[in-house]
Amino acid sequence: MKDVQSQPDNRNVYLQRVGIKNLSYPVTVMDRKNGYQDTVAKINMYVDLPVEFRGTHMSRFVEVLNRYRLGIDPRLIKQMLEELRINLKASIARVEIEFPYFVLKNAPVSNQESFTKYICRIDGQKSADVYDFTVSVGVPILTLCPCSKEISERGAHNQRAIVWIHARSKRLIWFEELIEYAEKSASSPVYTILKRVDEKFVTEHAYDNPRFVEDVAREVAIKLNEDNRVLWYKVEVESFESIHDHNAYACVTKNKEESE
Known part of the structure; x- marks a missing residue:
């Protein structure tokens, strides 16, 4: 059959990203306690498109993914991206994988078990010589306002917030470790039951343990600074304020390699 995508193109426009977006797909990801965990991910996959080609072969993204979805980890992501890059004659291949990740937690006093959901993300990019891999996790927490506590005669306003930790590391960091950094920096973790x-x-x-969003961001940053595996990080904290018509936000980014 005629290969329309590979037809020559004379418009001389280089496309940085072509591919597929918002693919819902079953995957198996690494789990610190159980080895692996099955979940359903939302996946974006891209390559760059040289000026001489009219289009890319979209079906090959899923064909390659099929061979790697049963073990989503840094080593296999690297192999998958290299295979994708070569098969599609591209310079760069990229994948973005976002999925719910469940951790069994015990309530603090009754010890009741329940699963808590966290949103995790893996971003990988591979060229001929460079491989970049970052992990992210969104952690729901509870914050209690220090100012409200200080000025109020009875109680203080509190609310749920979310901590996003994005990290690049030289060795494996478990999602559970990043979750722990966030929860220990909060006024309190949250629980399903x-x-x-x-x-x-x-x-x-x-x-x-009252915390501003600024307090949480700084506490998480200190923990990441002390973790010698972490090369780069970005911490975002957003509080869904209970008495304001807006959210509170704080962010800190650090490239530890540049600061050495």
């Missing part, structure tokens, strides 16, 4: 004794504990614990 809480009995009354747990609710009392979480409420009082948050009151004893």
